[in-house]
Amino acid sequence: MKQLRAASILLSFFILAFQTNALAQAAPRRVIIDTDPGTDDVMAIVLALNSPEFEVEALTVVPGNVDSQQGLENALKIVSLAGRCDVVVARGAQHPLNQKLITAQFWHGKNGLANVELPPSKCKADPRFGPDLIIEMIHKYPHEITLIPVGPLTNIALAVSKDPSIATLVKDIVIMGGSISGGNVNGAAEANIYNDPEAAQIVFNAGWMVTMVGSDVGERTLITRKYLAELQSSHGPQSDFIAQIAEFYLNRSEKSGYSGAAMYDPLAVGIALDPTLGTFKEMHVDVETKGEFTRGETVANRMGSNENNVLHGDHYEIEGVIELKPNARVCLASDADRFLQLFVSRVRGK
Numbered sequence: 001m002k003q004l005r006a007a008s009i010l011l012s013f014f015i016l017a018f019q020t021n022a023l024a025q026a027a028p029r030r031v032i033i034d035t036d037p038g039t040d041d042v043m044a045i046v047l048a049l050n051s052p053e054f055e056v057e058a059l060t061v062v063p064g065n066v067d068s069q070q071g072l073e074n075a076l077k078i079v080s081l082a083g084r085c086d087v088v089v090a091r092g093a094q095h096p097l098n099q100k101l102i103t104a105q106f107w108h109g110k111n112g113l114a115n116v117e118l119p120p121s122k123c124k125a126d127p128r129f130g131p132d133l134i135i136e137m138i139h140k141y142p143h144e145i146t147l148i149p150v151g152p153l154t155n156i157a158l159a160v161s162k163d164p165s166i167a168t169l170v171k172d173i174v175i176m177g178g179s180i181s182g183g184n185v186n187g188a189a190e191a192n193i194y195n196d197p198e199a200a201q202i203v204f205n206a207g208w209m210v211t212m213v214g215s216d217v218g219e220r221t222l223i224t225r226k227y228l229a230e231l232q233s234s235h236g237p238q239s240d241f242i243a244q245i246a247e248f249y250l251n252r253s254e255k256s257g258y259s260g261a262a263m264y265d266p267l268a269v270g271i272a273l274d275p276t277l278g279t280f281k282e283m284h285v286d287v288e289t290k291g292e293f294t295r296g297e298t299v300a301n302r303m304g305s306n307e308n309n310v311l312h313g314d315h316y317e318i319e320g321v322i323e324l325k326p327n328a329r330v331c332l333a334s335d336a337d338r339f340l341q342l343f344v345s346r347v348r349g350k
Contacts, residue, residue, distance in 0.1 A: 028054050031057065032134060034062055034147065035061060035149075035151050036061070036151030039249045041151065042113060043242055044176075044269045050349065051269075053273055058090060060131075061130060064151040064152045064195050066103055068094050071091075073121070076123050076124075082238055088126045091129070093131070093158060096198075097157065098196075099196070114245045131156075132159075134155065134156070135162065139166075143169060146171050147170055148268060152196040153192065153193070157196070160202065164207070167207040173209075173211065175268065176214075176265045177190055177192035177215075177298070178192075183296070188294040188297035189296030190298070200296075204298075205286075209327065210328045213271050214298070217267065218264035222261060222263065223246055227246075228246050230344045231347060239348050246261070249261040277334055278334050280330060282326035283300045284300070284327055284328070285327060304324055
C-alpha cells in the first residue's frame with residue numbers, strides 16, 4: 001500500500017511538472033528591451049529573440065554606445081535580420097537628462113555593430129516616443145511586462161517620472177548597469193549609469209525592486225575563443241552575424257589586456273530568462289550625481305542601515321542606526337559557463 005501511495009505521489013508530481021512546463025511554453029513572458037545598440041546589446045537582443053520563454057514586445061532605443069539615430073537604425077536592422085518585424089521598435093530620448101552624450105565607438109566600432117554592414121531593414125520604426133510606448137504597454141499588460149534596460153536609463157526615468165504608477169504594474173525590471181566594486185569607465189562608475197546618473201537615481205528610487213546586473217559581474221562572465229569557435233561552427237544569418245560581432249569584441253578586449261570579452265548586456269537578458277544563473281543580495285542602492293571622482297557610482301549599502309548621528313553641543317554622537325529599505329536585488333556572481341552555453345546554443349538555434 002505504501003509503495004502504491006508513493007507511486008501515485010510520484011506520478012502526480014510528474015503530471016504537475018509536465019503541465020507547468022507546457023504552460024510555460026504556451027505563455028512566454030512579455031519583455032521590453034531598452035537598448036543603445038552596440039555590440040553586446042545586439043548579442044543580448046538576439047538572445048532574447050531566440051528564447052521561446054520571451055515574447056519581445058518592443059525595443060526602445062536610448063542614446064549611449066551610439067547616438068539615437070544610429071541606434072534606431074541598428075535596432076531595425078537586427079529585427080529585420082531575425083525576421084521579426086512584429087517587434088515594435090521606437091526611438092526614445094535624444095540625449096541624457098542633464099549632461100552631454102558620451103558615445104562608445106571606441107569599443108563598438110563606428111556604426112556600433114563592429115563595423116559589420118547589415119542589409120537595409122525591411123522593418124519600420126514605430127512613430128511613438130519610446131517612454132510613452134513603455135507606459136502604454138505596461139498598462140496594456142499589467143503585471144506581465146519585464147523591462148530589460150541594457151543602456152543608460154534615460155527612457156526608463158522619463159517613463160516612470162511621467163507615470164509613477166508603472167512601478168507597481170511591471171512584473172520585473174532587470175537592468176545592466178552599476179557595480180558594487182568599482183567601475184569600467186573610471187575607478188567608480190559603470191558606463192550606463194555614468195552616461196545618465198540623474199536618470200539612474202530616478203529609476204533606483206521609483207518604488208520597484210530593481211534587479212541590478214553590474215559590470216563587476218559581467219567582467220567575470222567572459223566570452224572566450226572557445227565559445228567563439230562554437231558560434232563559428234554553425235551557419236545562419238543570425239549566428240554568422242553574432243560570430244562576427246563576438247570576434248570584433250573579443251579582439252578589442254584582448255588588445256586591452258583582457259582574457260575574454262565581458263558579456264554585460266547578454267548576461268542581463270540571461271538573468272531575466274533564468275534567475276538561477278545569478279547569486280543575489282537585496283540592498284539599498286543610490287547613485288552619486290555630484291562627486292568629482294564618483295559621479296555615476298552606484299552606492300550599495302551592504303549593511304542595510306546608516307549610523308544615526310545626533311548633534312550634541314559641538315559634536316555629533318552615534319545613537320543607533322537608521323534601517324534602509326532595499327530597492328535592488330544586486331547580482332553578486334553568475335554561473336558563467338552555464339550562461340555562455342545557453343547563449344551559444346540559442347544563437348545557434350539549438
